[in-house]
Amino acid sequence: MKNYTSFTVLLFCVFISINSFAQSVANYSIVFESFWETPTGDPVNGISTIPLPSNPHWSPLAIATHQTANSILEMGSAASAGIESIAETGDTTAFQNEVTANADADKFVIGSGLNVAQGTITKNIQISSDYPFVSLASMIAPSPDWFIAINSENLRSGNNAVNNGWKASFTLDVFPYDAGTEDGNGYSGSNPASNPLDVITSLLNQPPFDGVNSNMSHRIGTVTFNYIDSTLSKDDIDVLEHVSIYPNPSKGKITLSNLKNSDLKSVQVYNILGRLVKNIPIGKGLSKLEIDLSHLNTGVYLLNLKSTNKSATKKLVIH
Structure with missing residues (x-):
């Protein structure tokens, strides 16, 4: 030898x-606040240039924690079957199955839906430092295949001297996305499948999400990660x-x-x-x-x- x-x-x-x-575990509350409205209905945050549907709502907030970036969701790539299901119907079952079968993923949790256009969805989650990335999605409903998402947000700060290395509370603006799986440019759930299929693209400043309030970059809401506490195992x-x-x-x-x-x-x-x-x-x-x-x-x-x-x-x- x-x-x-x-x-x-x-x-x-x-x-x-x-x-x-020792590895660390943190508790956060994740709060999605929706600003979905027309500029007439909400002069400050409104972005929809066409009237909202008669039953505007949000599907349950699907949340996954994982070890590496882009292993659950990746913008500019084809939507997985799970993301397609959320974007088109709001059903989280296929996405949950994907997360469960993914060796890079750790937890899957579901926040409640929202039966109105504007409001908040809150979900508490425990996150391991071995799986510090968080991805989430919710359908803009009804719509062809539009949804909001956070992709691979790393909750580790790199400073172990504060909060055991976890980020303090912070807020991100969120924007609408098109899953590239169904055609349509209005608030309708009945549309033909895209042929050929496209990739996930941003609807930022694209119809109907191109309202007059450019100072807000036409965001449709925010997601806040509220740090609660953490421990070392x-x-x-x-x-x-x-x-x-x-x-x-x-x-x-x-x-x-x-x-x-x-x-x-x-x-x-x-x-x-x-x-x-x-x-x-x-x-x-x-x-x-x-x-x-x-x-x-x-x-x-x-x-x-x-x-x-x-x-x-x-x-x-x-x-």
């Missing part, structure tokens, strides 16, 4: 110490520490055991330089997992085990 310098050992020690810090007694890796050393084919009750979400494999060489999402309910790393070069690797709120790092030798 190769000999490694003290500098390499130091790199490993730094990596392990970084990854063994304790890693001292952690079931992840009891996960076993064997054989170790190995020729690359290994088994992870004692996974039951570990809430293990993923295994990330790093090489000697700290570069991620493999990311392995973990399904629910596994008691053990077989991993083939035989394609990797011989040497020492670090396996970073991640659950919802915690992480643990274990050394693996491949010879």
Whole structure:
């Protein structure tokens, strides 16, 4: 086996110490406030240049937390089946199924709908520092395929000395989007499907959302993330520490055991330089997992085990 310098050992020690810090969990309330109205009805915020429908309303607010940006929703790309369903009908079932099946996602929660054009929807949510991104969507109803969205808002501030690294309360303007799945330019839910399908595009300053109040950039509402509190979870007694890796050393084919009750979400494999060489999402309910790393070069690797709120790092030798 190769000999490694003290500098390499130091790199490993730094990596392990970084990854063994306690993870943080924060509580926020998410408040969507709708300004949907005509300039005549609301001279300050009104933006709709055509009259609102007789039954203006908003679908339930669908919210997902996830680990990386654009893994749930991406502007300028084709709408997923879940986003299409929200934009066209307000139904959140398909979107929930997408989030549940997405290894990068953590939580899916639903806020209430709003049965009038203007008002607020409020939903409390607990967010893990392992999954700090928040995406959300709600249908502008009735409409062909128009909706509002927040895409991949990172709630981590980068300053662990304040709020355990979480952002203080802040507000974002939100704007209407077209899902690109149904034709139509008025407030109607009965329209032909777009052929060919388009991508998600902004309706900012586009009919009918091009009212006279340019000082507000024709926003249709705001979303406020109200920071409530946060805690650090304790890693001292952690079931992840009891996960076993064997054989170790190995020729690359290994088994992870004692996974039951570990809430293990993923295994990330790093090489000697700290570069991620493999990311392995973990399904629910596994008691053990077989991993083939035989394609990797011989040497020492670090396996970073991640659950919802915690992480643990274990050394693996491949010879």
